[in-house]
Amino acid sequence: MNIPLNIDFQQILLHLLNFAILGGGLYLLLYKPVKQFMEKRDAFYQQEHDSAAQDRAQAEEYKKDCEAKLQNLETELQQKRADAQQEIDQYRQAQRKEAQAQADQLVADAHAAAQREHDKLLAQSQQEIRDLAMTATEKLLLQQQPVARDLRQISAALKMITDLERIGDQAEEIADIIGFIDGHNPEDYVTLTEMAKAAIHMVTESIDAYVKHDTILAEKVVDEDDIVDEYFLQVKSKLIAKIAKDPDDGEYALDLLMIAKYFERIGDHAVNIAEWVIFSVTGVHRGE
Numbered sequence: 253m254n255i256p257l258n259i260d261f262q263q264i265l266l267h268l269l270n271f272a273i274l275g276g277g278l279y280l281l282l283y284k285p286v287k288q289f290m291e292k293r294d295a296f297y298q299q300e301h302d303s304a305a306q307d308r309a310q311a312e313e314y315k316k317d318c319e320a321k322l323q324n325l326e327t328e329l330q331q332k333r334a335d336a337q338q339e340i341d342q343y344r345q346a347q348r349k350e351a352q353a354q355a356d357q358l359v360a361d362a363h364a365a366a367q368r369e370h371d372k373l374l375a376q377s378q379q380e381i382r383d384l385a386m387t388a389t390e391k392l393l394l395q396q397q398p399v400a401r402d403l404r405q406i407s408a409a410l411k412m413i414t415d416l417e418r419i420g421d422q423a424e425e426i427a428d429i430i431g432f433i434d435g436h437n438p439e440d441y442v443t444l445t446e447m448a449k450a451a452i453h454m455v456t457e458s459i460d461a462y463v464k465h466d467t468i469l470a471e472k473v474v475d476e477d478d479i480v481d482e483y484f485l486q487v488k489s490k491l492i493a494k495i496a497k498d499p500d501d502g503e504y505a506l507d508l509l510m511i512a513k514y515f516e517r518i519g520d521h522a523v524n525i526a527e528w529v530i531f532s533v534t535g536v537h538r539g540e
Contacts, residue, residue: 408532412462415521419455422514429507443490444512447483450476451515454522461529473526480519487512
């Protein structure tokens with residue numbers, strides 16, 4: 253069975269023709285303007301993009317330049333701070349040195365003045381002792397008729413004065429050295445302290461022996477000199493070992509050795525006094 257389709261080919265062709273005319277008109281009227289508009293827009297955006305990229309590149313370059321300048325400025329500031337600190341340190345050091353030099357000079361002047369005054373007083377005291385001894389001698393010789401014992405006592409006293417003066421001089425030397433050795437190990441002074449006690453004991457006993465005319469006590473003083481000598485050898489041995497262990501302490505060790513030597517000499521003078529005591533009583537002097 254055939255069904256009629258009722259298709260109007262003429263009408264279809266007419267619609268197709270209208271569509272083609274419309275499309276061609278739109279193409280002629282809109283395509284080129286739109287295309288030109290799009291091309292201009294793309295060109296504008298591309299120009300803007302290129303300009304922005306150029307601006308970014310310039311900004312980045314400017315940033316790097318600023319950072320470099322800031323870095324150079326920081327380096328320069330650090331150098332100036334370092335130079336300023338160095339100048340300050342040098343100025344402070346110079347001021348400290350100047351102040352130390354002035355202080356040292358003041359101390360030296362004070363020591364010199366004290367030393368002059370000490371020497372003056374010591375000389376006056378020694379002269380007074382001599383004057384008293386001479387006065388007593390003259391009085392004894394002029395007003396009395398001294399026997400041999402009296403003359404021996406006078407002679408011994410005059411000799412003892414010289415030893416006592418030497419003891420005073422050596423005690424002064426010890427005091428001067430002690431002023432420069434503070435702040436060291438107290439163990440270094442143990443044997444030296446015992447030596448000092450022994451030497452002082454000898455001087456005290458020798459004077460007592462003279463006052464009491466005690467020859468036994470004087471003999472004891474003479475024998476005690478071996479003790480002081482032994483202490484000196486111990487101190488010397490320890491100081492030699494100390495210098496060998498630490499050469500930087502050489503000057504300090506020599507100061508201690510000098511002190512020990514002065515104590516040994518003080519002990520020798522105490523022996524001299526004791527021997528003069530024995531002479532004043534017995535008329536016999538060991539040194540003769």
